[in-house]
Amino acid sequence: METKDRKADRKKINYFYIIILTIVIILFTGSISLSYFILKQDVITKGVFVNDIDLSHLTKQQALEKLKNSLKPMGNIDIILTYNGKQYKVPQDKLKLSYNYNQMVDDAYNIGRKGNYLERLKTIYETGKQGKRLKYYMKADYANLNGYIKDIAKEIDREPVNAKISIKNGSISLTDDIPGQKADTDKVLKDIEKEVDGMIKGDIKENKAVIPIAVNMIDAKIKKSALEMIKDKVSTFSTVFNPADANRTENLAVAAKAVNGKLIMPGDKFSLNKTLGPRIIENGYKEAPVIINNKLEPAIGGGICQVATTLYNAVLRADLKVDERYHHAFPVGYIQPGQDATISGDALDLKFENQLQYPIYIEAYISNNKFIVNLYGYSSDKSKRIEIYSEIVETYTPKIVYIDDPTIDEGKEQVEVQEHTGYKVNTYKLIYKNNVLVKKEFLYTDVYDPINGVVKRGTKKTSVTVKPES
Incomplete structure (x- = not known):
């Protein structure tokens, strides 16, 4: 039989477990609430830096304004294109250097917002503890630059000139072919992009570059060597x-x-x-x-x-x-x-x-x-000569069709369609060598249908005037 003291001790233990359980439930519920609160915050998570600028706990709009106020564009970039001793300095407005602020803000804001519940919490925790530093560089808009380069190319481009031949009275005259040239605008643009990107990223210390314009030679379609x-x-x-x-x-x-x-x-x-x-x-x-x-x-x-x-x-x-x-x-x-x-x-x-x-x-x-x-x-083979030979194998005799025509005087005729005899003709190629026939090659058969003649025959009566006797 349980004593009063043992009952009191057991009751105390039960109270203790209830208190512990209550604390655990409270902590768990608080943790869930805190996590939910953290995940639902509409701000950039703690520890996110863009180009060493702290964007922790900022809304997207606040981060955008901070970046625009903090990031300053670099100075002028001098790009000089050269060809054949002539220089073309690229105007500053053709490069249009700028930061993509919206991309920076979006990338910063999305940290801790991808993956499942635990993955997001892990990312937020690690970012807050260790920090996350994003690095961005200015970008150049080359849309206007492309047209500028093409305008320069018009001064450089030259169409090739074909060789020409003329023959008169058996005398052959030839002119030389002249190669053309065409500025490689794609390569020039890539060369500029490479230099500008290097300057923006700091790989190239000086904000100036001299770039030779790449030019491709174009052969004439018709060369003198071919005409020779x-x-x-x-x-x-x-x-x-x-x-x-x-x-x-x-x-x-x-x-x-x-x-x-x-x-x-x-x-x-x-x-x-x-x-x-x-x-x-x-x-x-x-x-x-x-x-x-x-x-x-x-x-x-x-x-x-x-x-x-x-x-x-x-x-x-x-x-x-x-x-x-x-x-x-x-x-x-x-x-x-x-x-x-x-x-x-x-x-x-x-x-x-x-x-x-x-x-x-x-x-x-x-x-x-x-x-x-x-x-x-x-x-x-100068001993070879070709002649063409045709052989009539059938003849077709045409007919003549007569048509009465009241508009033509009686006894008179008018040819409307001239008759033509029809033929079936085989045509051959005769190949001679040293004036000796070595081959007779059939080419084709032509058939000329007979064309019937059409003759209009007059039926118009002519009136006869009788002169009265005196």
């Missing part, structure tokens, strides 16, 4: 025309001037339509007969197809690659069937490319009643 490969007349072809047809002759002369002197470098492509440009009066072309709807009609630029045909045959004999070519609706008088070429507006074109290893130069001119095209390049 043009040594031989690799092909020639001519067609005959009637000089009495003044307008057609003028069109041939205008076209010859446009084609003459054209240079096709290895890998380049040639378009006759692009070279001639629009066949309009403003470009010097006149009205002459052309084939329209299977008959000859007057139109601006008549006769240009003879230019296409002559050039085409020179191209075939130079063994160049033909990409686009069309034959006429019916054979023409100045070339054998199967060897003609026609162009029309932008729809039909003569295109070829230089797949060889050396340049090709076109010489085109009129001599008496001939339109002549010479192609110059490099002949690696």
